[in-house]
Amino acid sequence: EAQVTQNPRYLITVTGKKLTVTCSQNMNHEYMSWYRQDPGLGLRQIYYSMNVEVTDKGDVPEGYKVSRKEKRNFPLILESPSPNQTSLYFCASSLNFFNSPLHFGNGTRLTVT
Amino acid sequence: GQQVMQIPQYQHVQEGEDFTTYCNSSTTLSNIQWYKQRPGGHPVFLIQLVKSGEVKKQKRLTFQFGEAKKNSSLHITATQTTDVGTYFCAPNTNAGKSTFGDGTTLTVKP
Numbered sequence: 001e002a003q004v005t006q007n008p009r010y011l012i013t014v015t016g017k018k019l020t021v022t023c024s025q026n027m028n029h030e031y032m033s034w035y036r037q038d039p040g041l042g043l044r045q046i047y048y049s050m051n052v053e054v055t056d057k058g059d060v061p062e063g064y065k066v067s068r069k070e071k072r073n074f075p076l077i078l079e080s081p082s083p084n085q086t087s088l089y090f091c092a093s094s095l096n097f098f099n100s101p102l103h104f105g106n107g108t109r110l111t112v113t
Numbered sequence: 114g115q116q117v118m119q120i121p122q123y124q125h126v127q128e129g130e131d132f133t134t135y136c137n138s139s140t141t142l143s144n145i146q147w148y149k150q151r152p153g154g155h156p157v158f159l160i161q162l163v164k165s166g167e168v169k170k171q172k173r174l175t176f177q178f179g180e181a182k183k184n185s186s187l188h189i190t191a192t193q194t195t196d197v198g199t200y201f202c203a204p205n206t207n208a209g210k211s212t213f214g215d216g217t218t219l220t221v222k223p
Contacts, residue, residue: 031209033211035213040122040215041215042119042201042213042214042215042216043156043201043213043216044213045210045211045212045213048209048210048211050209056209056210058210058211059210059212090155090156092156097205097209097211098143098144098205099144099161099163101146101158101161102146102148102156102158102203102211103158104155104156104157105155106154106155107155
């Protein structure tokens with residue numbers, strides 16, 4: 001089944017403890033992206049990747065890192081999480097950026113205390 | 114950066130009434146996509162509009178792209194309870210960077 005898989009679905013952590021949210025797609029998509037969703041603010045892009053080894057900042061990249069060493073994986077890394085990073089995170093992928101639909105993972109709800 | 118305004122933020126309708134959400138951009142768009150997110154779910158792609166003045170229909174849903182390619186709308190005829198959720202527009206202009214409108218949350222009273 002074609003899908004985008006995010007893990008974990010729920011995560012509660014403490015300030016400053018490094019964490020990684022994994023994202024994997026099995027559709028051979030070139031484009032991958034991370035978003036955070038907060039009430040009243042819609043979906044805001046954190047980082048994106050046009051292809052392997054190519055990543056770039058979205059609108060809210062501060063406090064996050066990503067890597068794209070393989071085509072299928074695009075992990076989101078929070079080196080030192082803070083409470084303002086408490087949010088719902090979505091990973092998405094598409095065949096290419098320009099005219100293909102985004103396929104979203106099921107989301108990761110992160111709470112930083 | 115690109116500014117996208119989506120209105121209204123919330124819409125409450127009686128089942129059977131129509132619903133429309135609007136997406137307005139400050140810049141000319143290459144294309145625009147629409148997504149639906151059910152409560153507790155993830156966004157799901159509905160449609161993509163590319164051409165100036167384009168109109169596409171999916172059963173009770175009608176999508177329009179403005180002549181100037183700066184605005185778009187989604188209209189639902191005779192809403193049903195299955196239509197509840199948040200509808201997002203996602204315009205594309207710059208390579209790689211994707212922007213979503215803030216969404217319109219639709220509730221339908223049976």
